[in-house]
Amino acid sequence: MLTIHTIPELRAQLAEWRRAGQRIAFVPTMGNLHRGHLELARRGRQMADRVVSSVFVNPLQFGPNEDFGRYPRTLEQDKAALAEVGADLLFAPTAQEVYPRGMEGLAKVSVSSASNILCGHFRPGHFDGVATVVSILFNLVQPDAALFGEKDYQQLFIIRRMVADLHMPIDIIGIATEREPDGLALSSRNQYLTEEQRQLAPEMYATLREVADKLRAGRRDFPALCYTGVKRLEASHFRPQYLEVRAPDLSEPKRDSKEFVILAAAYLGKTRLIDNVSLSI
Numbered sequence: 001m002l003t004i005h006t007i008p009e010l011r012a013q014l015a016e017w018r019r020a021g022q023r024i025a026f027v028p029t030m031g032n033l034h035r036g037h038l039e040l041a042r043r044g045r046q047m048a049d050r051v052v053s054s055v056f057v058n059p060l061q062f063g064p065n066e067d068f069g070r071y072p073r074t075l076e077q078d079k080a081a082l083a084e085v086g087a088d089l090l091f092a093p094t095a096q097e098v099y100p101r102g103m104e105g106l107a108k109v110s111v112s113s114a115s116n117i118l119c120g121h122f123r124p125g126h127f128d129g130v131a132t133v134v135s136i137l138f139n140l141v142q143p144d145a146a147l148f149g150e151k152d153y154q155q156l157f158i159i160r161r162m163v164a165d166l167h168m169p170i171d172i173i174g175i176a177t178e179r180e181p182d183g184l185a186l187s188s189r190n191q192y193l194t195e196e197q198r199q200l201a202p203e204m205y206a207t208l209r210e211v212a213d214k215l216r217a218g219r220r221d222f223p224a225l226c227y228t229g230v231k232r233l234e235a236s237h238f239r240p241q242y243l244e245v246r247a248p249d250l251s252e253p254k255r256d257s258k259e260f261v262i263l264a265a266a267y268l269g270k271t272r273l274i275d276n277v278s279l280s281i
């Protein structure tokens with residue numbers, strides 16, 4: 001597997017593969033790779049001739065009091081893991097390479113319809129930072145397909161909308177959330193948890209599933225369902241930011257809807273966890 005840090009080298013390598021008519025799948029990440037990320041790369045392997053992944057902890061998507069400084073950076077381990085699942089190229093640029101003129105006054109991409117609700121309400125500017133860096137990466141890699149995890153449901157939704165609105169010729173593939181045996185969604189941030197918090201963490205998925213079961217049983221009193229979910233999380237020492245039932249397009253659900261997604265974000269100590277459960281009735 002090639003590891004490339006600069007844009008000219010990346011473009012030269014990709015041009016060669018494209019000239020040979022090869023199909024490229026792309027897996028953007030912030031590194032510290034776990035089984036969830038590697039599943040995205042494996043699925044990319046099945047659908048393309050070349051798999052390109054990126055590791056870039058994007059400063060533009062972190063708020064001033066968030067964990068940009070302490071986000072785990074484990075490039076050597078990430079290289080080995082990607083090579084093992086058959087990735088062809090790892091692009092690991094510096095912030096200077098991605099934002100050579102700095103982040104002030106930068107041209108940005110904003111999917112305004114979905115960026116200020118749910119996680120976006122609590123992380124102002126976050127999704128503009130994500131949409132901007134993903135469009136920069138898409139412009140550099142020009143993949144045929146790009147793979148994203150359903151764990152970051154709102155992010156996946158925003159990227160699909162961005163690609164549609166901007167007519168980017170890229171298939172966006174969503175991949176189901178990889179979980180620990182006790183249900184906790186894999187996340188690089190799980191390693192911030194103390195042992196005691198780690199024991200409590202699966203309550204988030206259990207709570208979302210309980211709400212899903214109630215919807216399946218016919219309950220449609222959405223505010224009461226969410227309130228009970230929030231209380232269950234609080235009883236497990238979470239500090240919930242939100243727990244909401246939405247339609248798959250993140251609009252308010254209707255009583256006669258057949259599809260729902262239940263999403264939550266909550267702090268456990270200093271660690272912010274997110275998860276979601278989709279259901280069709």
Ligand SMILES: Nc1ncnc2c1ncn2[C@@H]1O[C@H](COP(=O)(O)OP(=O)(O)OP(=O)(O)O)[C@@H](O)[C@H]1O
Pocket residue numbers: 028029030031034035036037039040147148149150151152175176177178179185186187188189190
């Ligand atoms: N458990 C998972 N299962 C499947 N895909 C995942 C999982 N966790 C993350 N991904 C996907 O991997 C890609 C890169 O995500 P990212 O590097 O932010 O990983 P992360 O572990 O979710 O980190 P964070 O703690 O920052 O949320 C995203 O498309 C994300 O949705």
Ligand SMILES: CC(C)(CO)[C@@H](O)C(=O)[O-]
Pocket residue numbers: 028029030056058061130133134152155
């Ligand atoms: C898509 C992404 C790599 C953009 O920085 C990031 O938000 C992530 O890892 O989910």
Ligand code: BAL
Pocket residue numbers: 030061062152155
């Ligand atoms: N997985 C989303 C990246 C972030 O939380 O910044």
